[in-house]
Amino acid sequence: MAQRQGPGSPLGSLVAIGVVVGVGAAAFAYTAGWLSPQRLTPERMVAALGAPMPADLGHRRNHAKGLCFTGWFQANGNGVALSRAALFVAGSYPVVGRFNLGTPNPDAKDASARVRGLSIQIKPPGGQEWRSGMINAPFFPVSTPQDFYQLLTASGSKDPGAMPGFVAAHPGFVKFGAWAQTGPWTGSYAEERYNGLNAFRFVDASGAVHPVRWSMLPAAAPVSVDPATLDAGGPDLLEQDITKRVQAGPVRWTLQVTLADASDQTADPSEPWPDGRRTVDVGTLLVDQVQAEADGPCRDVNYDPTVLPDGIAVGDDPFPAARSAAYAVSFDRRTAEAADYPRTAPAPAPAPAPAQSGAETPAQGNKP
Amino acid sequence: MSATRASRFTPLQRGLHWVMALCILAMLFIGVGMVSTITQSHLTLVSIHKPLGLAILALVLVRIAVRLRSGAPGLPADLPAPMKLAARLSHYAFYALMLAMPLLGWGMLSAAGYPVTVLGFTLPPILPQSDSLHSLLWTAHRTLAFAFFALILLHLAAALFHALVRRDGVFEAMGPAVR
Ligand code: HEM
Ligand code: HEM
Ligand code: HEM
Numbered sequence: 001m002a003q004r005q006g007p008g009s010p011l012g013s014l015v016a017i018g019v020v021v022g023v024g025a026a027a028f029a030y031t032a033g034w035l036s037p038q039r040l041t042p043e044r045m046v047a048a049l050g051a052p053m054p055a056d057l058g059h060r061r062n063h064a065k066g067l068c069f070t071g072w073f074q075a076n077g078n079g080v081a082l083s084r085a086a087l088f089v090a091g092s093y094p095v096v097g098r099f100n101l102g103t104p105n106p107d108a109k110d111a112s113a114r115v116r117g118l119s120i121q122i123k124p125p126g127g128q129e130w131r132s133g134m135i136n137a138p139f140f141p142v143s144t145p146q147d148f149y150q151l152l153t154a155s156g157s158k159d160p161g162a163m164p165g166f167v168a169a170h171p172g173f174v175k176f177g178a179w180a181q182t183g184p185w186t187g188s189y190a191e192e193r194y195n196g197l198n199a200f201r202f203v204d205a206s207g208a209v210h211p212v213r214w215s216m217l218p219a220a221a222p223v224s225v226d227p228a229t230l231d232a233g234g235p236d237l238l239e240q241d242i243t244k245r246v247q248a249g250p251v252r253w254t255l256q257v258t259l260a261d262a263s264d265q266t267a268d269p270s271e272p273w274p275d276g277r278r279t280v281d282v283g284t285l286l287v288d289q290v291q292a293e294a295d296g297p298c299r300d301v302n303y304d305p306t307v308l309p310d311g312i313a314v315g316d317d318p319f320p321a322a323r324s325a326a327y328a329v330s331f332d333r334r335t336a337e338a339a340d341y342p343r344t345a346p347a348p349a350p351a352p353a354p355a356q357s358g359a360e361t362p363a364q365g366n367k368p
Numbered sequence: 369m370s371a372t373r374a375s376r377f378t379p380l381q382r383g384l385h386w387v388m389a390l391c392i393l394a395m396l397f398i399g400v401g402m403v404s405t406i407t408q409s410h411l412t413l414v415s416i417h418k419p420l421g422l423a424i425l426a427l428v429l430v431r432i433a434v435r436l437r438s439g440a441p442g443l444p445a446d447l448p449a450p451m452k453l454a455a456r457l458s459h460y461a462f463y464a465l466m467l468a469m470p471l472l473g474w475g476m477l478s479a480a481g482y483p484v485t486v487l488g489f490t491l492p493p494i495l496p497q498s499d500s501l502h503s504l505l506w507t508a509h510r511t512l513a514f515a516f517f518a519l520i521l522l523h524l525a526a527a528l529f530h531a532l533v534r535r536d537g538v539f540e541a542m543g544p545a546v547r
Contacts, residue, residue: 013532020528021521028517031397033404041404127490129483145406300499301481306411310488314411322406324414331480336503 040149042325046333048152050104058341059106061330063117063133066100067239068296071250071287073122079282082210082257083202085311086124088282093124095285098298099189099242102135110238111230114180118194118216118253119303120285128309131301133323134194134216138183140269141176145322172270184224187233189242190251191222198305198320199266201313202257211260211315213273216253216285220245246290253285267316295343302331375441376541384431385542388466391424395469396517418473418486425470432463444536458523465516469509476505 026035033039049062056064072092079088087093101108102115119133142148147170154166167173186192194216202210230237245251259278260266293299306314306324314320334341377385395417402413443452471494477484478493479502485491495501531539 010533013528016532017525017528021525024521024524028397028400031404032400039404040406042406042410043404045406127483127492128485300497300502304482307483314408318408321408321411325403325406325410328403332503332506335480335499336506338499338503 042329045326046329051156056106057337063100064106066098068291068298069097069287070289071095075283083311084205085309087122096121096297109235131303131307133303134196136192139272140197143268143270186222187225190220197269199317201315211266212257214257219252243290250286250288254281255283378438421470428466441541472509
């Protein structure tokens with residue numbers, strides 16, 4: 001064999017090869033976070049949700065109790081000046097959504113959850129879609145995803161000093177505590193205002209960027225109820241209430257977009273913008289059917305807030321990215337655990353699932 | 369240079385090999401990096417992962433066509449048969465992985481019901497939405513990614529072994545320049 005004379009013994013070469021391979025493997029392990037136990041990975045974030053209780057297999061790792069709905073988003077066309085997204089062009093577009101409770105426990109009593117959520121997936125024709133998860137709290141408890149992790153760790157800790165320690169280190173949390181303690185309760189999902197809280201960027205047809213937040217404003221007048229009365233209504237009173245209402249006729253919200261002033265920060269969902277900011281009502285959410293989650297169309301949807309159409313973009317708010325990463329872990333796990341959360345009806349034929357294939361979006365305006 | 373082999377891979381083959389090697393290594397690091405962070409770079413990395421992965425799918429189709437047309441230089445006659453077999457099998461495995469990984473990624477997003485948006489374009493789903501399919505493809509994408517990286521390390525070690533220890537011209541057949 002044509003061995004070339006040259007410097008370097010085979011032993012030296014073998015060592016060099018070993019070093020190259022070792023460095024490559026170490027760089028990979030480092031990038032994957034395997035060498036950084038303190039890195040806040042999506043897995044660690046999800047593990048902190050609901051800890052120390054074991055996860056409920058097959059269910060969402062947060063906002064675990066919920067009810068699917070379907071309906072329509074009726075755009076009035078006012079959003080077109082702010083965003084070039086197709087769903088703002090006047091018309092009616094199908095929605096798959098989910099009423100939910102801010103708890104990792106899928107069997108929680110409805111009256112036990114302070115935070116109530118509304119998730120929507122709007123599919124205008126063209127294949128692009130918008131997903132958003134909103135909650136009834138007027139602001140988020142903390143400023144950053146890292147602080148949220150610390151809040152989860154503290155509230156799941158056995159150490160009686162953990163929560164007071166967290167509050168002392170995060171004075172802004174007091175505001176959320178006050179809302180949780182003294183804010184009004186309603187007896188219906190239909191009477192809640194749901195807030196997107198995170199700031200995003202609307203991009204209009206000219207390419208101009210408008211920093212925004214959005215909310216769903218209920219058509220039903222909120223009636224304040226005493227939490228003790230709610231508790232007497234049974235574990236599923238909110239689900240029973242909304243089912244009854246929707247059976248009686250469509251339940252509505254107005255999608256309202258709030259525009260930031262140039263002076264407003266857009267990175268901290270715990271700080272609402274001052275009152276008096278310009279708002280634009282861009283359309284109406286109309287809910288006309290509800291379905292149990294186990295075999296409902298929202299079951300296998302990940303309401304990842306970064307699934308955005310062209311015309312809506314993520315800005316400097318760190319939450320959408322953190323939520324996207326964490327929701328994916330939750331979704332990956334619960335889809336793998338589907339056997340632990342059986343469907344109550346026989347699984348639909350493998351033909352395209354009606355709610356999921358953008359291709360069969362009904363023609364605009366044919367409903368309701 | 370006293371290479372024992374007369375021919376080398378064609379310049380096009382060598383170009384494809386090295387460009388794709390860089391892209392694939394980048395994809396593996398981007399992949400494990402993006403699923404291990406909750407910072408804004410999660411979204412940035414995902415937005416690179418999808419188009420780069422699909423570019424690899426396009427490139428490997430070209431590469432397979434070129435390989436079928438141009439062939440490959442033979443391995444040195446004195447290379448032990450088991451090594452030759454290992455080389456051949458590992459190369460087949462590479463072609464299979466280069467094809468499978470992007471298709472698994474695309475299929476996994478389809479089965480999850482996510483819109484497959486790449487550089488502003490929305491690609492059609494290649495599979496129906498299904499939780500069991502999603503979880504199968506997700507596991508395959510992840511497991512095969514790690515297998516891919518392990519195979520690359522082995523391939524790298526073998527290439528360097530040819531270059532530094534055996535000095536038999538195998539490395540030069542794919543290497544960037546003739547000395
Ligand atoms: C870093 C902070 C956050 C983390 C780690 C987190 C975590 C999670 C997780 C793991 C899920 C279950 C996802 C799934 O399996 O599909 C979820 C659902 C949800 N989250 Fe968050 N979340 C965060 C911030 C927020 C914020 C700021 C809001 C409200 C503005 C929000 C509202 C919701 C809603 C409404 C759902 C229910 C989605 C559905 O119906 O599937 N979350 N969250
Ligand atoms: C040569 C091509 C590809 C390679 C080498 C590759 C590699 C990887 C790796 C290493 C991971 C991280 C796995 C983990 O640690 O859990 C990953 C995850 C992922 N890949 Fe790829 N990938 C490729 C192509 C694609 C394509 C074309 C797409 C989509 C169009 C895609 C979508 C994804 C997604 C969505 C994830 C995150 C999955 C999750 O955890 O939810 N990949 N990929
Ligand atoms: C990162 C991903 C890589 C992939 C997917 C890859 C893939 C391949 C494939 C499929 C072949 C066989 C070509 C054929 O016969 O059609 C090949 C050959 C070769 N590769 Fe790589 N390669 C990678 C990285 C590397 C690296 C880092 C090196 C060296 C440091 C290297 C050195 C070589 C050499 C010397 C050959 C020629 C072997 C022969 O003559 O049969 N490759 N590679």
